[in-house]
Amino acid sequence: MTLFDKTSLRSSLALWAGLLACAAVNAENQPNSALDFELSDGHRFVQLSRLPAQTTVINFWRADCPPCLREMPALAALARSGKVRVITIALQKPAETLGAPSAIQAALAPPMHVLHGPGEPRGLLARFGNRVGALPHTLVLDDQRRPCAQRTGEITSDWLDHAVTNCSKAKTT
Amino acid sequence: MKIKFHLTPLVAVLSLAFSGAAIADKQLGEVTVSSGKTTGAKPVLRDEIIATESLGARELEKTGATMLTEALDKRPGISMQVECSICNVRNVVLNNLPGRYTTLLIDGIPIFSSVSTAYGLDSVSLGGLERIDISRGAGTSLIAPEALAGSVNIVTRRPTKDELLINQQFGSYGHLNTDLFGAKAFTGGALTANFNHNQHDTVDGDDNRISEYTGYKRNLGGVGFFVDDLGGFKIRGRFDIVDEKRMGGAMGTDYSGVKANGSGNPFDWSKGQNGSPYAGGWIVPDTGLTQDYTDGLAGMSEIIFTDRKQFVSSATHKLGEGSMRFAVGYAKHKQDSFYEKAVYKADQTQYYLEASTQQPLGETLVTTGVTYRYEDLASVGTDASGTPNNGIDNYKYRTPGVFLQGYHSFLEGVVEVNGSVRYDKHNVFGAITSPRFNVLWNHNHELNSRFAVGRGFRAPTSFFEQDHGILDTTRIVRNIDKAEISDNVSYALSYAEDRLAWVGSLNYNRIKNMALLDSGATDPVTGDAITLFTSARKPVIVVGGDLTVTYKLTPNLETTIAAEHFKYRFSEAGTLAFARPETRAYLRLDYESGPLTGMLRGTWTGPMDLAKFYDYANNPRYNFDGTRKMDKSPDYWVVDLRGEYRLNKQWSAFLGVDNVFDFKQSDKESMLWVDGSGAIDVTHIWGTNRGRFIYGGVKFAL
Numbered sequence: 031m032t033l034f035d036k037t038s039l040r041s042s043l044a045l046w047a048g049l050l051a052c053a054a055v056n057a058e059n060q061p062n063s064a065l066d067f068e069l070s071d072g073h074r075f076v077q078l079s080r081l082p083a084q085t086t087v088i089n090f091w092r093a094d095c096p097p098c099l100r101e102m103p104a105l106a107a108l109a110r111s112g113k114v115r116v117i118t119i120a121l122q123k124p125a126e127t128l129g130a131p132s133a134i135q136a137a138l139a140p141p142m143h144v145l146h147g148p149g150e151p152r153g154l155l156a157r158f159g160n161r162v163g164a165l166p167h168t169l170v171l172d173d174q175r176r177p178c179a180q181r182t183g184e185i186t187s188d189w190l191d192h193a194v195t196n197c198s199k200a201k202t203t
Numbered sequence: 204m205k206i207k208f209h210l211t212p213l214v215a216v217l218s219l220a221f222s223g224a225a226i227a228d229k230q231l232g233e234v235t236v237s238s239g240k241t242t243g244a245k246p247v248l249r250d251e252i253i254a255t256e257s258l259g260a261r262e263l264e265k266t267g268a269t270m271l272t273e274a275l276d277k278r279p280g281i282s283m284q285v286e287c288s289i290c291n292v293r294n295v296v297l298n299n300l301p302g303r304y305t306t307l308l309i310d311g312i313p314i315f316s317s318v319s320t321a322y323g324l325d326s327v328s329l330g331g332l333e334r335i336d337i338s339r340g341a342g343t344s345l346i347a348p349e350a351l352a353g354s355v356n357i358v359t360r361r362p363t364k365d366e367l368l369i370n371q372q373f374g375s376y377g378h379l380n381t382d383l384f385g386a387k388a389f390t391g392g393a394l395t396a397n398f399n400h401n402q403h404d405t406v407d408g409d410d411n412r413i414s415e416y417t418g419y420k421r422n423l424g425g426v427g428f429f430v431d432d433l434g435g436f437k438i439r440g441r442f443d444i445v446d447e448k449r450m451g452g453a454m455g456t457d458y459s460g461v462k463a464n465g466s467g468n469p470f471d472w473s474k475g476q477n478g479s480p481y482a483g484g485w486i487v488p489d490t491g492l493t494q495d496y497t498d499g500l501a502g503m504s505e506i507i508f509t510d511r512k513q514f515v516s517s518a519t520h521k522l523g524e525g526s527m528r529f530a531v532g533y534a535k536h537k538q539d540s541f542y543e544k545a546v547y548k549a550d551q552t553q554y555y556l557e558a559s560t561q562q563p564l565g566e567t568l569v570t571t572g573v574t575y576r577y578e579d580l581a582s583v584g585t586d587a588s589g590t591p592n593n594g595i596d597n598y599k600y601r602t603p604g605v606f607l608q609g610y611h612s613f614l615e616g617v618v619e620v621n622g623s624v625r626y627d628k629h630n631v632f633g634a635i636t637s638p639r640f641n642v643l644w645n646h647n648h649e650l651n652s653r654f655a656v657g658r659g660f661r662a663p664t665s666f667f668e669q670d671h672g673i674l675d676t677t678r679i680v681r682n683i684d685k686a687e688i689s690d691n692v693s694y695a696l697s698y699a700e701d702r703l704a705w706v707g708s709l710n711y712n713r714i715k716n717m718a719l720l721d722s723g724a725t726d727p728v729t730g731d732a733i734t735l736f737t738s739a740r741k742p743v744i745v746v747g748g749d750l751t752v753t754y755k756l757t758p759n760l761e762t763t764i765a766a767e768h769f770k771y772r773f774s775e776a777g778t779l780a781f782a783r784p785e786t787r788a789y790l791r792l793d794y795e796s797g798p799l800t801g802m803l804r805g806t807w808t809g810p811m812d813l814a815k816f817y818d819y820a821n822n823p824r825y826n827f828d829g830t831r832k833m834d835k836s837p838d839y840w841v842v843d844l845r846g847e848y849r850l851n852k853q854w855s856a857f858l859g860v861d862n863v864f865d866f867k868q869s870d871k872e873s874m875l876w877v878d879g880s881g882a883i884d885v886t887h888i889w890g891t892n893r894g895r896f897i898y899g900g901v902k903f904a905l
Contacts, residue, residue, distance in 0.1 A: 068701045070758035072796070075702075094333075096363050123795055126261050128852065129904075131364065149753065149761070153699035156648035161616060 064175040067154060069145040072124055076145055078117075083173040085114040085197055087190070088158065090147070090167040092122050093130035097184035098166040104187045105168075106137035114170075114194055117143040121151045121165070170197045252610070252621050252643040253343055254653045254695045254708065256281070258335045260360070265793065265802045267845045267859040267898065269372065269380045269401055271295070271327040271335075275355065277806045277841075279749040279765040279789060280339055280708070285892055286781055288874035288885045289451035290505035290542070291417035292321050297339045297353035298710050299769045299783045300745055304661065304689065306350035309357050310439065312515040313347040314532035316578055317664050318551050322509050323536065326445040328423045330368075330384045330397030333360035340710060341639075341659035341691035345606055346557065346574060348625050348637045349661035351689035351714060359441060361429045362386035362393045367905040372857075374898030376416070377404035395427040395441075405454045406893050408869035409475030413503055415867070415874055415892040417451030440516030445509060452504030452543075452885075462541055464500035472496060475873045477826030486829035487881035494881040498544070503883075506541040525562035528572075531555065544587040545675050549596075553578045559606075570608040570623075577601050580664065586675045586732070595679050595734075600662055601630045619643040627660070632686040635660045653695045661687045663718035663736075676722055677731040683738050685716040702755040712745045719777045743779060744772040751789075759796040765789040776818035782811040782836065782889045798849035804842070811836040811889045824876040824887060832876055836889040839866050847902075858899040865895040 066079045078086075089105055091098035102118075109116035118138065120127045124146055128135075138144050147154055152163065159180050160167040169180040170193045179193035258274065268274035272293040276283035284302055286292045294302020307315040307324065315323060338344065339353040347354055370382035383398040399422070406416035425443035430436070453461045453469070472479040479485040484495040496502070513534040520527050532555035540547045559572025579599040585591050608623035621641040628634050639657030646652065663683060690713045697706035717739040724735045747769035755761045766788045773779050786809035794801040814834040817824055824832040845859035868874060868890030876887040 070755065072758060074758055094360070094363060099363075123261055123800075124797075125795065125800060125849065126259075128849075148699070148701055148704065148755065150699040150704040152651075152697075153649035153704075154701055156645070161645070161648075 065158060065169075065171060065177065066175065067119075067145075067157075069119060069147060069154075071143070071145050076143070078175060081115070083175075085173055085194065086171045086175070087114055087116045087194070088169045088171065089116070089118045090151075090155065090158070090160065090165055091118060091120055092165055093120070093127045093134070094122075095165050099130060099134050101166060101168075101185050102134050102137045104185065104190055106139075106142055107187070108190055108194070109142045112141070115143065116141070117145060119145045119147050119154075121147040121155075170194055172197050252619050252641050252653070253338055253655065254340075254693070254697075254706075256337045258337070260332050260334065263329055263332070263335070264847075265800065265845065266804075267843070267857075267861065268329065269382075270325045271329065271355075271357075272324050274329060274335065275337065277789065277804065277843075278337075279751050279767045279787070280710075280747070281337055282787075284781060284783070285888055286886065287451075287505070288415050288888060288892060289413065289417065289503065290322075290449070290507060291451060291892070293324055294320070295324060295355060296783070297337070297355075298712055298745060298747055299771075300352035300712060300714070301779065301781075304350065304352035304714075306344065306347040306354045307357070308344070308347060308354055309441070309513070309515045309532075310359055310517060311346065311356060312517065312530050312532040312555055312557075313344075313349075313576075314513055314515055314534045314553055314555055316536070316551060316553060316580075318538065318549055318580060319511065319534065319536045319553075322447065322449070322507055322538070323445070323511060325419070326421060326423060326447050326509060326511065327357065328397055328399055328425055328443060330382055330399055330423075330425070331359055331362075331386070331395050331427060333358045339708075340655055340693045341657050341689040341712065343639075343655070343657065345570075345608055345623050345625065345639070348604075348627060348635075348659045351659045351661050351687065351691075352712070359395075359427055359439070361439065362388050362395060364388050365905075367903075369903040370900065371902075372898055372900035374403075375896050376406050376893070377402065377418075378896070378898060379403075380900075391432055392428070392430040394429075395425075397423075397425050397427075399423040405451060407454060408867045408892075408894055409478075409873060411472060411474035411478070411873075412454060412470045413875065414451045414454055415869055417449050417505075418454075418456060419447060419449035420456070421445070421447040421449075436518040436520045438516065438518045440514065442514045443512070445511035447509040448507075449509075450504060450506045453500040458506050461500045461504050461506065465502065465544065466497055466499045468496045469500050470496065470503065472827050475827075475869055476871060477828045477830050477873070479827035485827035485877055485881065485883075486825075487879075488823075488825040488829045488877065489879040489881070491829065501541075501544050503543060503885075504541070505543065508539040510537040510539075511535065522560055523562060525560060525568075527560040528557070530557040543675075545585065547582060547584040549580060549582045551578070551580045566611060568610040570606075570610070572606055574604045574606070575602070576604070586677065590677065592677055595676065596664070598664055599630070600664075602627050602662070604628070617645050619645075629662055629686065632660075632662050632684070635686055635688075649700045650696070650698045653693075653697070655691070655693045657691050659689045659691070661689075663687055663738075675732060676734040677726070677729075679734045679736050680724075681736045683718060683736050685738055687717055687738075688715045689713070690715075703753070705750065705752040707748065707750040709748045710746065713742050714744075715739075715742045717743050717775075717778045719775065721777070739773075739775045739778050741774055745779075746770045746772075759794055761793045763789065763791040763793075771815075776821060779816060781886070782813050782816040784809040784811045784836075799846070801844070801846045803844045806841045806843075807838065808841070808890075809838050813887075813889060817887070822878055824878065826873065827875070827877065832887060833872055837871060839890060840864065841866055841891060853903055853905060855902040855904075856899070857902065859897070861896040861898075862891060862894055867891050867894040 068077045164182050167182045168185050169177050178197040263274050272283045275295050282296045284294050284296045295305045296302050336356040341351050344350050344354040366386040368384040372380040379402050381400045386395045402420040405414035405418035407414050427441035430438040471482045473482045487494045515532045517530040534553040536551040538549040554577040556575040561570040583593040604627035606625040610621045612619045624638040637658045642654045644652045692711045695708035719737045721735040724733050726733045749767035751765035753763045768786050788807040791804040842863040843861045847857040849855045
């Protein structure tokens with residue numbers, strides 16, 4: 031057997047070993063478990079589990095996604111109401127989100143929390159219930175960081191109010 | 204507590220079907236989701252079931268790339284290979300397989316050929332792009348079975364607002380690059396226009412007055428259109444024009460003067476590593492005698508003018524629970540070239556037509572469609588003595604095809620399976636069936652496996668398949684009746700969490716009937732130079748693996764470390780005709796804080812077995828002083844860096860240095876070589892052909 035053959039054999043074995051490893055790992059599917067992330071706000075890493083317990087709306091967006099931009103004012107209004115914490119996670123670099131219209135930049139001002147997702151957002155999105163990666167994607171988490179409502183696609187103020195209200199009810203019950 | 208809504212994989216895929224770009228391949232762009240509960244969504248994960256690397260417009264900017272070949276270079280499993288030191292044919296190499304096995308698509312439409320990719324890859328506009336998707340492996344593209352090594356899909360961006368982008372860059376060696384992009388968005392659509400001017404002087408690194416880096420002047424222009432709803436159709440398209448002039452060998456841009464200068468010795472053959480003992484010629488290795496050079500500037504120069512027009516468009520319409528798509532592509536490519544006194548003028552036309560539909564059948568998503576591809580080539584030319592050899596590589600290929608693909612997810616999306624088969628009826632190479640099978644296994648949210656097995660086929664053409672085989676020959680003898688067939692198996696394991704991501708992949712590629720051009724043959728009767736066009740008798744096997752790890756060190760600093768290792772099994776000279784390394788390593792740092800962004804990357808290229816790839820056993824190579832060329836190339840680093848500062852919302856300034864430590868092959872070994880009889884060639888290439896390159900400029904965005 032030549033060195034090349036041995037290498038090919040090793041590579042093939044490694045390939046099949048990898049496939050077999052697939053079967054050894056169980057898929058996780060625990061929709062009601064507490065969610066967490068550790069993302070950059072441009073100055074520090076923000077860990078959701080280290081923030082004060084509070085009902086939280088999390089919105090994934092991009093500046094080149096029209097429905098993401100359309101729903102941003104509703105999210106900003108909710109944040110300003112003080113009822114819940116609103117965190118936006120841009121799946122773009124900070125320099126790229128600067129391309130958003132000035133009205134959106136204004137909407138992203140505090141009290142909105144503005145974070146940026148990783149370059150490879152697959153794991154983050156899947157963890158937050160969006161395995162296919164469609165945007166916009168919005169979740170409402172209760173104060174235990176468990177999802178009580180989520181929507182992939184454009185949201186409305188009504189949906190947001192309803193989801194937050196239901197989430198609060200779920201908390202009290 | 205109930206989850207209010209969950210997007211199932213099937214619903215999601217159906218949603219993505221309205222992307223308008225390559226429905227059959229699920230290549231994703233801006234989409235409008237109308238699957239009951241959602242409206243208006245944009246997917247950010249690319250064709251998950253097939254391992255795809257996506258480079259966004261921002262990433263292209265950060266590398267300082269001004270053309271496609273630069274943008275794709277220096278990435279694990281992906282590189283750019285120069286195959287001629289004086290004309291700088293550049294190929295995009297995937298999995299270290301020959302560049303002609305990489306298929307380029309524009310918005311999912313294959314409209315490039317071996318003719319148009321020879322010099323055309325440099326002329327693909329980067330203006331107005333949303334991203335570039337790179338998929339490695341045969342059969343990664345359902346609509347481009349000839350992608351034996353993989354495909355590169357350029358996805359244009361649908362503007363959502365009025366835009367004006369200007370990028371003006373200056374650099375060493377007379378480099379000048381101007382990019383203009385404008386967009387007008389309106390209710391229900393958008394129009395775009397882009398223009399690029401790019402020029403660069405010839406570069407001679409060893410002072411022998413023969414360039415290693417080809418000079419060029421290139422103008423690109425294009426317009427694009429996007430209509431969201433025209434009778435229910437979502438339409439996009441673009442029309443592009445390319446006008447490029449390049450010359451290498453002789454320095455400067457006096458094209459007609461160089462062509463007319465056909466005698467004497469304007470060069471200094473004594474310069475550079477292992478230069479000749481005298482300026483007027485070189486040592487003939489077999490005899491030890493000298494050989495004077497007398498062919499003037501023309502005898503060592505290659506001048507290529509390219510004129511290209513292309514149009515691509517696609518339309519998507521809802522059909523039942525699924526969708527249908529129509530796509531059309533057209534390209535007219537003209538090459539007017541001068542190769543060391545030989546003249547070659549090629550005129551090529553390509554058409555591409557596609558009709559397909561994607562429908563749910565129960566829980567299975569089925570895609571089916573038909574394609575028709577037309578590609579011809581008509582050439583006229585003369586060999587170096589002026590003898591006409593018109594039409595020596597003419598061909599007309601017509602390939603109708605049908606395809607069927609089924610996608611199904613199991614275990615609530617934990618396992619996704621995709622199987623497809625194509626049947627093509629090639630007018631020369633007959634019926635060819637090319638199947639592929641993909642599995643995506645989501646072990647958990649962060650970790651998944653992708654397994655792919657597929658076959659591709661490619662109808663060889665004689666243009667530039669290997670070296671400059673069509674040149675300086677009286678006719679081509681075609682002893683080839685089989686298409687090139689590639690079988691590929693690959694496995695990728697990837698992990699992605701918030702700060703850490705890694706992906707490792709293994710690839711096995713086996714290519715049968717690899718096309719071979721032997722331009723050194725002679726007619727047994729007349730003694731004239733002829734070219735033999737044959738197939739390799741034994742398959743070529745390339746096995747490799749790569750690992751890429753990305754970690755966010757601080758909120759502003761990200762590092763990427765990657766390595767690749769490949770093994771090559773081939774026994775016939777000319778199959779893997781250009782040297783390639785077994786190992787490469789990559790290190791990169793990306794910084795972004797407020798208005799400042801920076802990129803630093805180092806690429807280490809391991810030694811290459813020059814003796815094996817360049818077939819020293821049968822055709823040893825020599826320097827001009829008669830000494831042997833190196834058996835193995837040295838390993839080397841190339842370090843690039845770039846910084847950008849945003850002055851305000853409209854203006855930015857940038858500065859970059861490519862090849863900071865000024866490594867160039869000509870410092871170690873010339874790209875020129877002679878054989879035992881003293882015949883010269885320009886293809887001894889293993890290193891960089893340009894030293895340190897400094898550039899800077901400004902950007903304006905409105």
